[in-house]
Amino acid sequence: MNLRKYLQVYKKFLHTSLASELEYKTNILIDLITAIFSLIGSIFLLSIFFQNNGYIGGWKFEQALIIQGIYTILNGITNTWFNPNLTEIVKHIREGTLDFVLLKPIDSQFFISLKKINPSGFLEIMLGFFLLLFCIRINQINLSLTFLSLSLITISCSICILYSLWFFISTTTIWFVKTWNATEVLRSFLYIGRFPLNSFSFSLRVFFSIFIPIAFITTIPSEVFLGLSPLWKILLEVIVASIFLITSRKFWLFALKFYSSASS
Amino acid sequence: MIFNLINRKIFTLLKVQYSNMLEYRVEIALWAISGIIPFFMLNIWTNNNLNESINISDVMLSRYFLCAFFVRQFSVVWVVFSFEEDSLMGKVSPYLIQPLNPFFRYFAQHIAEQITRFPFALIIALFFFIFNPESIWIPNLGILLLSIVSTFLSFLIQFSIQSIVACLCFWTEKASSIERLLFIPTLFLSGLLAPVVSFPAYVKSWIYWTPFPYLIDFPANLLSGNETNISGGLSMQILWIFLLFPLFKKIWSEGTKKYTAMGS
Numbered sequence: 001m002n003l004r005k006y007l008q009v010y011k012k013f014l015h016t017s018l019a020s021e022l023e024y025k026t027n028i029l030i031d032l033i034t035a036i037f038s039l040i041g042s043i044f045l046l047s048i049f050f051q052n053n054g055y056i057g058g059w060k061f062e063q064a065l066i067i068q069g070i071y072t073i074l075n076g077i078t079n080t081w082f083n084p085n086l087t088e089i090v091k092h093i094r095e096g097t098l099d100f101v102l103l104k105p106i107d108s109q110f111f112i113s114l115k116k117i118n119p120s121g122f123l124e125i126m127l128g129f130f131l132l133l134f135c136i137r138i139n140q141i142n143l144s145l146t147f148l149s150l151s152l153i154t155i156s157c158s159i160c161i162l163y164s165l166w167f168f169i170s171t172t173t174i175w176f177v178k179t180w181n182a183t184e185v186l187r188s189f190l191y192i193g194r195f196p197l198n199s200f201s202f203s204l205r206v207f208f209s210i211f212i213p214i215a216f217i218t219t220i221p222s223e224v225f226l227g228l229s230p231l232w233k234i235l236l237e238v239i240v241a242s243i244f245l246i247t248s249r250k251f252w253l254f255a256l257k258f259y260s261s262a263s264s
Numbered sequence: 265m266i267f268n269l270i271n272r273k274i275f276t277l278l279k280v281q282y283s284n285m286l287e288y289r290v291e292i293a294l295w296a297i298s299g300i301i302p303f304f305m306l307n308i309w310t311n312n313n314l315n316e317s318i319n320i321s322d323v324m325l326s327r328y329f330l331c332a333f334f335v336r337q338f339s340v341v342w343v344v345f346s347f348e349e350d351s352l353m354g355k356v357s358p359y360l361i362q363p364l365n366p367f368f369r370y371f372a373q374h375i376a377e378q379i380t381r382f383p384f385a386l387i388i389a390l391f392f393f394i395f396n397p398e399s400i401w402i403p404n405l406g407i408l409l410l411s412i413v414s415t416f417l418s419f420l421i422q423f424s425i426q427s428i429v430a431c432l433c434f435w436t437e438k439a440s441s442i443e444r445l446l447f448i449p450t451l452f453l454s455g456l457l458a459p460v461v462s463f464p465a466y467v468k469s470w471i472y473w474t475p476f477p478y479l480i481d482f483p484a485n486l487l488s489g490n491e492t493n494i495s496g497g498l499s500m501q502i503l504w505i506f507l508l509f510p511l512f513k514k515i516w517s518e519g520t521k522k523y524t525a526m527g528s
Contacts, residue, residue, distance in 0.1 A: 034445045041449070047464070048463060052314070052316075188301050192304055199311060204304070
C-alpha cells in the first residue's frame with residue numbers, strides 16, 4: 001500500500017521534472033556532446049599513462065577501461081539523480097522552503113532525493129554501458145549468471161555508497177548553510193575513481209578505502225568483472241554499503257532536529 | 265582627472281568585493297581544496313615511475329604539479345555562472361544603466377576572490393612540502409614575477425573566453441552548458457592532469473596553436489623551472505588575449521542591443 005503510494009508519487013516527480021528539463025532541448029544536446037568528449041578525454045589521459053608502460057598498478061590498459069566504464073555509469077547516475085536533487089537541499093535550507101517539504105505527508109528524504117531528474121545523464125549511463133560491453137569483448141569475459149548477478153550487486157552497492165556520500169555532505173548544509181561547494185570537493189575526490197586504486201601510493205590507498213571509500217565504488221566492481229575479486233571483498237562491499245545507507249539516514253533524521261527554518 | 269576617477273572606481277569595486285568574499289571564507293577554502301586533483305595525478309605518475317619515459321625527475325614533476333595547482337587556483341573563472349544567474353533573475357538590467365560595464369564588477373569579484381584564496385592555497389602548499397620535503401625550492405625573483413604575469417595572462421584568457429560564452433546568455437538563457445563543454449578540453453589539454461610534454465606526438469603537433477597549453481602548462485613550467493620557451497609562451501598568451509578581447513567587445517555590443525529584460 002505504502003510502496004504503491006511512493007511509486008505513484010515518483011511517477012509524478014518523473015513526469016514534472018522531465019517536462020521542465022525538456023524545455024531546454026539545445027541544453028540537452030550540448031550536455032550530450034560534453035559527455036562524449038569527457039569520456040574521450042579520460043581515455044586519452046589513460047592512454048598517456050599507458051603509452052610507455054604495459055601495466056599501471058597491475059592493471060592492463062584493457063582492464064583499466066572497465067574502471068572507466070563503471071566510473072562513467074556512476075557519474076551518469078550522479079548527474080541524473082544525485083547532483084540536481086542534492087544541490088537543491090542547499091536552496092531549500094537557505095530559502096527556508098524545507099518547511100514545505102517537511103510538512104508534506106511523505107518521507108522528507110525520499111522527497112528531496114528523488115524530486116528532480118536530469119535526462120542528459122542518461123546518455124552518460126548508456127556510454128558507460130557500451131564501453132563495458134566493449135570491455136567484456138576485448139577482455140574475453142564469459143557471461144554467466146553468477147558473473148551478472150555479482151556485478152549487479154557490487155554496482156548497486158557502489159550506487160548506494162555514492163548516494164550516501166552525496167546525501168551526507170548535503171545534510172551538513174543544515175549547520176553550515178552554504179556548502180554546495182563541499183559537494184565540489186567530493187566531486188574532485190571522486191575523480192580518483194577513474195583509476196585503479198593500486199596505482200596510488202599506500203597512504204592514499206588507505207585514505208581512499210577508509211575515509212572516502214572510492215576503492216569500493218569503482219575498483220571492486222571492476223575486479224568482479226575480471227573475476228579477480230574474492231568473495232570476502234564483495235561481502236565487505238555489501239556491508240560497507242549498508243552501513244553507509246543506514247548512517248546517512250540516521251544522520252538526516254539527527255540533522256533535522258537542528259533545523260530551524262530561515263532567519264529564525 | 266579621468267584617470268583618478270577610474271582609479272577610484274576600481275579601488276571601490278575591489279574593496280566591496282573583497283569584503284563580500286571574506287564573508288564566504290569557508291566556501292573559498294573548500295574551493296581551494298577541490299583543486300587538489302593535480303596532487304592525485306602526481307601520485308599516479310611517481311608511484312608508477314611514468315615520469316622516466318618523459319625524462320622528468322620525480323622532484324621536477326612534483327614541482328610541476330604543485331605549480332599547476334597554484335596556477336589553477338589563481339586562474340579559476342566562473343563569470344558565466346554569475347552572469348547567467350544575474351541575467352535570469354533580471355539583475356542585469358540595473359547594471360546596464362550604470363555607467364560601468366557590468367563585467368568590471370565580475371572582474372573585481374574574481375580578483376577579490378583570488379586575494380581571499382591566497383592564504384588557503386599557501387596552507388595547502390605547506391602541507392604538500394611537509395609530505396614532499398625534497399621538492400622545496402625557491403624560484404628566483406625574475407622567474408617568480410614572470411610566472412605571476414603569465415598566470416594573470418592565463419586568467420585573462422579564460423576570463424575573456426568565459427565572458428564571450430556568458431554573452432551568449434543574451435540569446436540562449438542557459439549558456440553555462442556551453443561552458444561545461446569548453447571545460448572538457450581545458451581540463452584534459454591544459455596540463456592540469458598531465459604535463460603537455462607527455463602528450464603523444466599526434467596531439468603535440470597541433471596543441472601549441474590552441475590556447476590550452478598556455479592556461480596551465482606554460483605558467484606552471486615557468487614557475488617550477490622546467491624547460492619552456494618563455495618569450496614564445498608569453499607572446500602566444502598576449503596574442504590570444506588580443507584575439508579574444510575584440511570578439512568579446514563585438515558580442516557584448518551585439519548582445520546588449522538584443523537584450524530585453526525578462527518579461528518584456
